[in-house]
Amino acid sequence: xxxxxxxxxxxxxxxxxxxxxxxxxxxxxxxxxxxxxxxxxxxxxxxxxxxxxxxxxxxxxxxxxxxxxxxxxxxxxxxxxxxxxxxxxxxxxxxxxxxxxxxxxxxxxxxxxxxxxxxxxxxxxxxxxxxxxxxxxxxxxxxxxxxxxxxxxxxxxxxxxxxxxxxxxxxxxxxxxxxxxxxxxxxxxxxxxxxxxxxxxxxxxxxxxxxxxxxxxxxxxxxxxxxxxxxxxxxxxxxxxxxxxxxxxxxxxxxxxxxxxxxxxxxxxxxxxxxxxxxxxxxxxxxxxxxxxxxxxxxxxxxxxxxxxxxxxxxxxxxxxxxxxxxxxxxxxxxxx
Ligand code: SF4
Numbered sequence: 001x002x003x004x005x006x007x008x009x010x011x012x013x014x015x016x017x018x019x020x021x022x023x024x025x026x027x028x029x030x031x032x033x034x035x036x037x038x039x040x041x042x043x044x045x046x047x048x049x050x051x052x053x054x055x056x057x058x059x060x061x062x063x064x065x066x067x068x069x070x071x072x073x074x075x076x077x078x079x080x081x082x083x084x085x086x087x088x089x090x091x092x093x094x095x096x097x098x099x100x101x102x103x104x105x106x107x108x109x110x111x112x113x114x115x116x117x118x119x120x121x122x123x124x125x126x127x128x129x130x131x132x133x134x135x136x137x138x139x140x141x142x143x144x145x146x147x148x149x150x151x152x153x154x155x156x157x158x159x160x161x162x163x164x165x166x167x168x169x170x171x172x173x174x175x176x177x178x179x180x181x182x183x184x185x186x187x188x189x190x191x192x193x194x195x196x197x198x199x200x201x202x203x204x205x206x207x208x209x210x211x212x213x214x215x216x217x218x219x220x221x222x223x224x225x226x227x228x229x230x231x232x233x234x235x236x237x238x239x240x241x242x243x244x245x246x247x248x249x250x251x252x253x254x255x256x257x258x259x260x261x262x263x264x265x266x267x268x269x270x271x272x273x274x275x276x277x278x279x280x281x282x283x284x285x286x287x288x289x290x291x292x293x294x295x296x297x298x299x300x301x302x303x304x305x306x307x308x309x310x311x312x313x314x315x316x317x318x319x320x321x322x323x324x325x326x327x328x329x330x331x332x333x334x335x336x337x
Contacts, residue, residue, distance in 0.1 A: 009181065017183045026125070029101075032087075036118065039080070052074065057074070063091040073322070085254060087113060090111040090113055104123055105122070106119075117135055124174040124175055133182065144189060151219055196213065226290040228263070228291070234296065234297065243260060264293075298335055
């Protein structure tokens with residue numbers, strides 16, 4: 001197996017790499033927060049959240065001692081809320097051990113929400129452990145360099161790609177090398193129309209040599225997306241209060257707040273009275289495995305309706321103090337129009 005030129009990659013990174021706040025930090029807490037935020041989130045979108053989150057929870061102890069509601073509120077808008085819940089859970093566990101992070105990726109992986117990728121990132125960036133962080137960008141670069149036909153979405157390929165990636169590290173500084181490799185995937189070896197002409201590894205890239213960049217990485221499974229249609233109700237009582245409740249901690253949008261809602265074909269007749277409740281809009285929201293169509297209704301609380309358990313009344317002005325899923329924040333914008 002050939003090893004692409006490390007010096008060319010590092011030189012490119014020194015000239016073109018972005019100056020991102022977590023890159024200059026050797027603090028495992030800061031690195032951990034940045035990695036969790038950047039899962040499923042682009043750097044540009046995640047950066048303000050990272051800064052806001054660290055301002056609100058500057059230390060591991062401040063995160064561990066905060067109520068979950070505060071953590072979810074700080075996470076509002078980022079989606080994939082299991083990340084925030086696990087961050088909070090793991091912070092509590094680490095704080096019970098005097099806030100000392102394990103130094104190896106194997107030990108880090110035993111904490112909630114710290115998967116193989118995040119564990120390697122913390123171990124390599126904070127402690128210089130000699131491992132390569134196999135994120136989506138690195139998968140793409142490696143599969144193109146070697147024009148590798150193994151599907152990156154197959155669990156059996158993961159070990160293969162990890163061994164391949166770890167073999168590239170050699171004597172390079174793990175923190176700098178990983179950052180450079182990830183940055184190459186993010187800025188040059190992009191999913192569509194990679195900028196091969198300016199790539200420091202263009203001379204050895206098999207996909208570029210054969211013009212087959214779009215064929216890699218190989219994905220074997222295609223995600224079958226289901227559809228759900230849900231009706232959401234913004235209902236005001238006679239005092240002008242609206243009804244919300246907190247969702248269970250596990251499952252979709254766990255621990256966040258919601259409005260009364262029903263599958264669109266199971267709406268009770270009391271909520272279909274057009275004289276008091278009107279549809280004010282609808283939109284779609286995509287999840288990893290399904291798409292939700294949200295129909296938004298607004299009106300007066302019907303007297304006869306049997307409100308599901310757990311709802312309580314709040315002043316509409318105070319809604320912004322509760323953590324809602326992004327989809328419902330969009331619904332509120334429709335309602336306020
Ligand atoms: S030459 Fe093109 S396809 Fe190959 S690693 Fe560089 S950017 Fe990616």
